[in-house]
Amino acid sequence: MDQPVRVRILGVGMGPQHVTPEVAGALRDADYVLAADKGDDDRDDGLLALRRAIVNAHAGPDGPVEIVSVTDPERNRSAGLTATDYQGAVADWHDARAARYAAVLKERGGTAAFLVWGDPSLYDSTIRVVEKVRQLGVPVDYDVLPGISAPQLLAARHRIVLHEVGRPVHVTTGRRVQEAVAAGLDNIVAMLNPPPERLDLTGLDDWTMWWGANLGAAGERLVSGRLAQVLPAVVDARAAAKKEAGWEMDLFLVRKN
Template sequence: MGTPVRVRILGVGMGPQHVTPEVAEALRTVDYVLAAEKSDDDRLLALRRQIVQAHPGPGGPAELVTLPDPRRDRSTGLTTAGYESAVADWHDARAAQYAEVLRDRGGTAAFLVWGDPSLYDSTIRVVDKVRALLESTSVDVDYDVRAGISAPQLLAARHRIVLHDVGRSVHVTTGRRLQEAVAAGQDNIVAMLNPPPERIDFTGLQEWTIWWGANLGASGERLLSGRLGDVLPAIADARADAEAHDGWVMDVFLVRANR
């Protein structure tokens, strides 16, 4: 094997205010941070830069190395199989880009993951692909993971709720699979990776309670809660407000049947 490459996967919540001491310590050990650039005015990239600048190592802040994010099929009519295939192709393209940089640069690199790497994020999967690519060319890759504050944690804190009733469970899924969860008998559901509300099927849930939040922890944070049928019309406007304010939008919600 050649000179080993070290990768650190660091959960950073929703920005500088959520970086834990453990993650900050890890960030000070890296030579550079790898990040996908989604547009010419990528404000999430600007937040990553703030995080890097806030936690310099002995030689100063780590270099932020950006790569154009590969295109992904985001057609609204994709089947579940089509969606999963599109995401797999996207991950393969990302892994190939990252592997090339890591092979050329070596050293210790980091990925800054929004929320927590364990929950609806694929950085660990992508790094596993990178590892396989590099080890096939005799470059050894070692990586570790540091936890971050997740979106469901922030949602619960903002609304001052517990995500589940006493002795009961909470089901975590995506907005596009909400009805699948309901059909399976789930009645206390956190949904992440959500499209705009008009593309989520809320059929039959009008009497349920919803706790919704967008851009949690950011300056454009928006919160709504109440009977779903009453709150739903306002969610689209609040989501658009959050996106207009911050230049990006991520939302999460909890829906619960009234018992």
């Protein structure tokens, strides 16, 4: 391959309505969209369908850009993983993804686009995976265009500011909430959350929670209030979001009163 493959990493929020004019223009100029397919024999990938809706909504005069789907590798999601095991499982998953994407990019060349939920800068692996593609010997020239992030949507839906006047907000994962609390942090956004039964919120009963799932997409749900009182509603709303959309992505802000 003499010419480098151009890759556009595009933040698309959670649907066609969140796509900026800059991202829409880049999408129309791409030769194809490269997308992971997480479906199986019994289940369609609802997020792949949402990517297709985005592509169709922002089609150019020649029609929508082609979507090239790649079966997503399996990832170890065992409940008992240690922090080290978790990091290793994610690294192995990224390596496997990079190998599959590299094969397609090497074969097709041209300009490929990745559609990233929310914004590529926040708890997304696409930039790292594209760097791994480079390490596999595929010449890649890439750029990144921002999108609307999940914390932005959470704040807008609940009509709140993510931090109090002159105060910070800490963004972490659901697995590390207790670590943040132990460090003295008391205004925490948690993303990439495990199921509620695996989420440790011990000691936060009197904190306020603002929670949301599938924000801006099918299955959107919102819950807010004193954590101990609203947690059962969060469990039900999370299940309802997944039932309606076929997938579920949630996040929350918790703040000490």
